[in-house]
Amino acid sequence: MYQYSQADHQLLQERVAQFRDQVQRRLNGDLSEDEFKQQRLRNGLYLQIHAYMLRVAVPYGLMSSEQMRTLAHIARKYDRGYGHFSTRQNIQYNWPKLEDVPQILDDLAKVEMHAIQTSGNCIRNTTSDPLAGVARDEIADPRPYCELIRQWSTFHPEFNFLPRKFKIAVSGAINDRAAVAVHDIGLRLVKNDAGELGLEVYVGGGLGRTPMIGKLIRKFLPTHDMLTYLEAILRVYNQLGRRDNLYKARIKILVHETGEEKFRELVEAEWNEIKKTGLALTDADIEAIQAHFKDPDYETLSDFDEDFDAHLLANAEFAKWAEKNVELHKKDGYRVVYLSLKSRNQPAGDVTADQMDAIADLADKYSLSAIRSTHRQNLVLSDVKLKDLYELWQELKALDLATPNYNHLTDLISCPGMDYCSLATARSIPIAQALTERFDSYDYINDLGDISLNISGCINACGHHHVANIGILGVNKKGVEVYQLTLGGSARDDASIGKIIGPAFTADEIVDAVATVLDVYLDQREDEEEGFLTTYRRIGQEPFKEKLYG
Ligand code: HEM
Numbered sequence: 331m332y333q334y335s336q337a338d339h340q341l342l343q344e345r346v347a348q349f350r351d352q353v354q355r356r357l358n359g360d361l362s363e364d365e366f367k368q369q370r371l372r373n374g375l376y377l378q379i380h381a382y383m384l385r386v387a388v389p390y391g392l393m394s395s396e397q398m399r400t401l402a403h404i405a406r407k408y409d410r411g412y413g414h415f416s417t418r419q420n421i422q423y424n425w426p427k428l429e430d431v432p433q434i435l436d437d438l439a440k441v442e443m444h445a446i447q448t449s450g451n452c453i454r455n456t457t458s459d460p461l462a463g464v465a466r467d468e469i470a471d472p473r474p475y476c477e478l479i480r481q482w483s484t485f486h487p488e489f490n491f492l493p494r495k496f497k498i499a500v501s502g503a504i505n506d507r508a509a510v511a512v513h514d515i516g517l518r519l520v521k522n523d524a525g526e527l528g529l530e531v532y533v534g535g536g537l538g539r540t541p542m543i544g545k546l547i548r549k550f551l552p553t554h555d556m557l558t559y560l561e562a563i564l565r566v567y568n569q570l571g572r573r574d575n576l577y578k579a580r581i582k583i584l585v586h587e588t589g590e591e592k593f594r595e596l597v598e599a600e601w602n603e604i605k606k607t608g609l610a611l612t613d614a615d616i617e618a619i620q621a622h623f624k625d626p627d628y629e630t631l632s633d634f635d636e637d638f639d640a641h642l643l644a645n646a647e648f649a650k651w652a653e654k655n656v657e658l659h660k661k662d663g664y665r666v667v668y669l670s671l672k673s674r675n676q677p678a679g680d681v682t683a684d685q686m687d688a689i690a691d692l693a694d695k696y697s698l699s700a701i702r703s704t705h706r707q708n709l710v711l712s713d714v715k716l717k718d719l720y721e722l723w724q725e726l727k728a729l730d731l732a733t734p735n736y737n738h739l740t741d742l743i744s745c746p747g748m749d750y751c752s753l754a755t756a757r758s759i760p761i762a763q764a765l766t767e768r769f770d771s772y773d774y775i776n777d778l779g780d781i782s783l784n785i786s787g788c789i790n791a792c793g794h795h796h797v798a799n800i801g802i803l804g805v806n807k808k809g810v811e812v813y814q815l816t817l818g819g820s821a822r823d824d825a826s827i828g829k830i831i832g833p834a835f836t837a838d839e840i841v842d843a844v845a846t847v848l849d850v851y852l853d854q855r856e857d858e859e860e861g862f863l864t865t866y867r868r869i870g871q872e873p874f875k876e877k878l879y880g
């Protein structure tokens with residue numbers, strides 16, 4: 331894990347002192363809320379329906395157990411005893427008091443965390459694969475590249491006030507687990523025919539009211555050129571991105587309006603000017619960062635454990651969990667464990683302070699003191715020994731973190747919606763909970779297999795409904811909250827935007843509507859192997875429409 335340098339520490343301390351002063355001036359009334367806005371947005375602080383909301387950056391979703399304990403402490407001391415993990419791997423607090431925020435940032439700084447660049451029109455926290463460094467299908471570890479991007483983008487003077495926010499994701503594996511296709515820039519580490527490592531560069535993906543899949547503008551960029559190329563893209567965007575219309579300000583609109591070919595030419599021309607500058611990465615630059623992400627001292631273990639197998643046979647509940655929430659690790663005898671934040675007792679992505687403390691203890695005991703957050707709002711213990719799985723499962727079950735549903739129907743993504751968010755047009759948490767209760771049967775969701783169900787409380791699409799196999803969008807129609815269904819979206823390698831199926835449903839109808847969609851799938855699939863998306867793409871919308879609207 332990256333360890334802060336003295337300069338990093340100083341940077342944070344200075345920032346905390348500066349914000350403490352700004353908050354004091356707001357509290358004194360020297361600054362109006364409007365004047366304060368730009369300052370708070372540079373420190374992750376939003377103003378929501380009931381209170382401020384603080385978004386804390388979790389760089390590429392990686393946390394130490396010590397950091398997790400600080401997050402628990404903040405939830406307990408300054409908030410209402412819980413936090414919410416977002417799809418961009420960050421954590422949000424919904425109830426901080428303005429006067430406490432400088433101290434929260436001070437507490438975070440002590441464990442090398444902050445809330446910088448988690449809001450506002452800047453380059454946001456870079457996201458990545460939650461299995462980085464341990465995945466069996468990995469081409470190269472993306473974390474050093476994320477860290478290089480973090481260092482380059484933090485307080486980059488030229489990109490402090492972009493036309494709009496800017497999100498970057500990096501994936502280093504064959505299977506995309508970081509949704510790179512729906513980011514402003516998505517980077518995928520690949521090897522060329524000569525076996526050299528480089529990057530595929532996708533630009534102009536995004537969700538919101540105009541969802542778009544990113545365009546591949548460079549098939550192979552040597553890793554040494556990563557920062558100069560990013561700088562070139564950001565320069566073109568900063569100069570030409572639309573500042574006249576908030577809804578057209580994201581880079582996806584610029585790429586779309588300029589045309590892919592012309593946009594590529596503009597970037598390449600800019601890049602030619604700067605590619606030989608000091609921003610070009612040397613081997614030494616890359617190796618210095620890679621040194622922070624070396625493999626830990628894994629033990630040499632067998633990939634077979636007699637006790638584990640015996641527990642699988644003796645305990646059906648454990649076997650279900652092991653099948654759904656445990657994944658292979660690149661090292662024999664180790665496994666990756668998903669901690670489901672999608673039990674029926676808590677809103678999706680929420681985690682209590684007590685759970686956070688307990689997770690930190692479990693990470694110390696079983697998984698080299700590290701925890702990761704995922705794009706689908708779950709947590710991961712990445713280095714658990716096969717022989718410890720049964721014991722770990724018992725502890726997770728007691729904490730309500732062992733719902734066996736990873737990548738299944740009830741592992742749904744949901745934004746906070748009208749319960750917290752000032753932009754919401756409908757509630758999403760109660761709908762998510764109604765769905766989780768309705769589809770609580772393990773056998774049923776197991777039969778459905780790998781499927782995604784996402785919910786957003788307004789067209790901004792924080793809940794990624796556009797790229798779910800089944801998406802739900804809450805809208806307000808003449809004062810009534812109604813829910814539109816979209817089908818056929820995907821955030822993976824075969825990324826696609828879902829299509830609206832027809833007129834919206836009321837809050838009372840939407841759960842039945844989802845059940846109907848699932849019935850059609852189960853009825854029409856060729857066999858149990860054919861997943862929802864494949865069936866949908868084969869049969870199209872008609873059979874679903876017919877059953878839903880008669
Ligand atoms: C509660 C306060 C929040 C506010 C005010 C807010 C605001 C917004 C807005 C305005 C957009 C649309 C941006 C655009 O199209 O240009 C957006 C997009 C997005 N937000 Fe949020 N959001 C909030 C919470 C969240 C949460 C909790 C998550 C994760 C669960 C999240 C993740 C995202 C993602 C992934 C997108 C779409 C990707 C993109 O195109 O940028 N946001 N948000």
Ligand code: SF4
Nearest residue numbers: 745751754787788792
């Ligand atoms: S999708 Fe809308 S309601 Fe949900 S968090 Fe984003 S802005 Fe708020």
